[in-house]
Amino acid sequence: MKLSYSEKISLGNYFTYKGGISCQIGCSRNGNKLCHTEKSLHFGTRDSLFGGSLLSVSKKREKVDIIKRGHNFRAASLIVGQAEEDSFLDKYEKVGVLLLNLGGPETLDDVQPFLYNLFADPDIIRLPRLFRFLQRPLAKFISTLRAPKSAEGYAAIGGGSPLRKITDEQADALKKALELKNLPAKVYVGMRYWHPFIEEALEQIKKDGITRLVILPLYPQFSISTSGSSLRLLESIFREDEYLSRMEHTVIPSWYHRGGYVQSMATLIEKELSKFHKPEEVHIFFSAHGVPVSYVKEAGDPYKAEMEECVDLIMNELKSRGVKCKHTLAYQSRVGPVEWLKPYTDAKIKELGIQGIKSLLAVPVSFVSEHIETLEEIDMEYRELAIGSGIVNWGRVPALNCEPTFIEDLADAVLEALPHAGAMSVPNLDPRPAVVPLGSVEELLVTYDVMRRKLPAPVAVWEWGWTKSAETWNGRIAMLAVLGLLLLEVTSGEGILHQLGMFHY
Numbered sequence: 001m002k003l004s005y006s007e008k009i010s011l012g013n014y015f016t017y018k019g020g021i022s023c024q025i026g027c028s029r030n031g032n033k034l035c036h037t038e039k040s041l042h043f044g045t046r047d048s049l050f051g052g053s054l055l056s057v058s059k060k061r062e063k064v065d066i067i068k069r070g071h072n073f074r075a076a077s078l079i080v081g082q083a084e085e086d087s088f089l090d091k092y093e094k095v096g097v098l099l100l101n102l103g104g105p106e107t108l109d110d111v112q113p114f115l116y117n118l119f120a121d122p123d124i125i126r127l128p129r130l131f132r133f134l135q136r137p138l139a140k141f142i143s144t145l146r147a148p149k150s151a152e153g154y155a156a157i158g159g160g161s162p163l164r165k166i167t168d169e170q171a172d173a174l175k176k177a178l179e180l181k182n183l184p185a186k187v188y189v190g191m192r193y194w195h196p197f198i199e200e201a202l203e204q205i206k207k208d209g210i211t212r213l214v215i216l217p218l219y220p221q222f223s224i225s226t227s228g229s230s231l232r233l234l235e236s237i238f239r240e241d242e243y244l245s246r247m248e249h250t251v252i253p254s255w256y257h258r259g260g261y262v263q264s265m266a267t268l269i270e271k272e273l274s275k276f277h278k279p280e281e282v283h284i285f286f287s288a289h290g291v292p293v294s295y296v297k298e299a300g301d302p303y304k305a306e307m308e309e310c311v312d313l314i315m316n317e318l319k320s321r322g323v324k325c326k327h328t329l330a331y332q333s334r335v336g337p338v339e340w341l342k343p344y345t346d347a348k349i350k351e352l353g354i355q356g357i358k359s360l361l362a363v364p365v366s367f368v369s370e371h372i373e374t375l376e377e378i379d380m381e382y383r384e385l386a387i388g389s390g391i392v393n394w395g396r397v398p399a400l401n402c403e404p405t406f407i408e409d410l411a412d413a414v415l416e417a418l419p420h421a422g423a424m425s426v427p428n429l430d431p432r433p434a435v436v437p438l439g440s441v442e443e444l445l446v447t448y449d450v451m452r453r454k455l456p457a458p459v460a461v462w463e464w465g466w467t468k469s470a471e472t473w474n475g476r477i478a479m480l481a482v483l484g485l486l487l488l489e490v491t492s493g494e495g496i497l498h499q500l501g502m503f504h505y
């Protein structure tokens with residue numbers, strides 16, 4: 001079979017060739033390599049402009065010549081050689097997909113230890129280096145104080161988080177979607193704060209002898225506190241592990257802009273809108289999980305920018321389908337007294353009620369599964385608040401969960417990422433080039449979390465005060481008080497926490 005292509009192409013283009021064959025264009029300085037699966041052609045090199053190789057193509061597997069070479073392929077033309085049964089995935093390659101998620105307590109007894117894991121994460125409570133040794137005692141302290149309130153929420157949704165069940169279902173659905181696209185792959189679930197932990201998933205990946213792994217955080221938008229935290233953990237584990245550091249892998253850091261995701265969200269919204277008596281009068285209310293403002297302003301978290309762009313993309317898609325509703329983006333689920341992204345969901349709902357909005361459709365937008373913040377916070381707390389604020393007609397868009405178009409798009413994302421896999425660059429092992437074109441995990445985090453700045457912790461133990469500026473100061477004073485208290489405990493070995501048995505670490 002001989003094919004030719006001579007239109008203008010730019011880097012990163014993904015286009016479909018006649019006959020259903022698709023080709024992804026990478027870029028190179030030196031040699032160029034193109035290889036293919038039965039359904040797709042992938043073009044890349046060992047030495048890309050992004051500093052990572054896209055493909056390692058053995059001589060045996062080369063089936064393609066690039067007749068024009070260069071740094072930029074705007075005018076490149078390709079002649080594709082024989083497309084046989086051959087694939088860029090060797091027969092001995094075992095493909096894995098690692099889905100990253102937050103995890104949630106499965107029973108009420110799990111709530112405190114789950115919260116402990118969350119607050120012990122230095123990407124959730126970011127202490128100055130000098131105080132890092134207090135991370136775990138502080139996590140123990142805060143989780144113990146917060147557990148009863150959180151447990152009430154989990155009790156209200158049936159006694160535990162549905163996250164594990166839904167994420168497992170998503171993993172099964174993704175596996176099937178990949179099989180339908182001719183990619184046999186194992187799909188693993190790795191949670192940051194509860195079972196099955198990321199560490200457990202990695203052990204299984206090693207046992208299964210996976211050779212090429214796509215890491216897919218189940219957060220559409222990137223935040224230092226979510227995907228960032230999990231990737232940082234992965235990176236540290238990979239660095240210490242000879243098998244993992246050599247395993248070809250790639251990361252999809254965020255995917256809110258993917259057509260399949262945007263369209264799936266728009267379809268769900270349209271469906272819920274149609275349930276209202278007068279859909280055109282409904283106010284579409286996007287509610288995203290918040291992060292402290294300092295993450296965005298001081299650390300460079302792209303979360304807010306990605307969230308805003310995501311909402312714009314969904315609204316544009318809805319407009320193209322003839323939906324003319326107005327919309328708002330607000331942020332929910334703040335914890336502690338520091339300032340979080342605004343507008344706050346509760347304040348905005350009240351404001352819309354005062355403005356005379358009568359129909360409101362809540363759209364959870366930062367997470368793709370039902371969880372405590374959709375089932376309890378939105379469905380119960382915000383609904384009650386809305387009705388009390390004068391809103392008469394209330395609706396809520398379900399989370400994507402296993403929506404077929406969404407899962408199919410995730411499968412496409414995996415297929416598109418696969419040729420970009422490369423091993424990690426680890427100085428103390430046999431050095432190999434960093435070959436993750438999306439940025440190695442480390443590079444990726446450095447890009448976002450500019451200097452790993454210490455930030456005021458988003459969670460403080462006591463909350464008091466009533467003015468906006470007092471919010472921040474009270475938080476800082478409370479933190480200092482707690483730190484002082486803990487310092488005393490640590491240095492003296494005595495104190496109230498030891499007496500309460502809360503100081504085992």
Ligand SMILES: C=CC1=C(C)c2cc3[nH]c(cc4nc(cc5[nH]c(cc1n2)c(C)c5CCC(=O)O)C(CCC(=O)O)=C4C)c(C)c3C=C
Pocket residue numbers: 102103104105115118123124146149150161162163219223225226289290291292335366367370371372373458459
């Ligand atoms: C994109 C989603 C999320 C961001 C960003 C995020 C940041 C963030 N969260 C906390 C504190 C808590 N989060 C809790 C639960 C929780 N958080 C997310 C998602 C994001 N968090 C989810 C999906 C869940 C629920 C999991 C489930 O069990 O269903 C909790 C525990 C629940 C509670 O007590 O309210 C806390 C605490 C911080 C501090 C933070 C950013 C710094």
Ligand SMILES: [Fe+2]
Pocket residue numbers: 289333
């Ligand atoms: Fe959270």
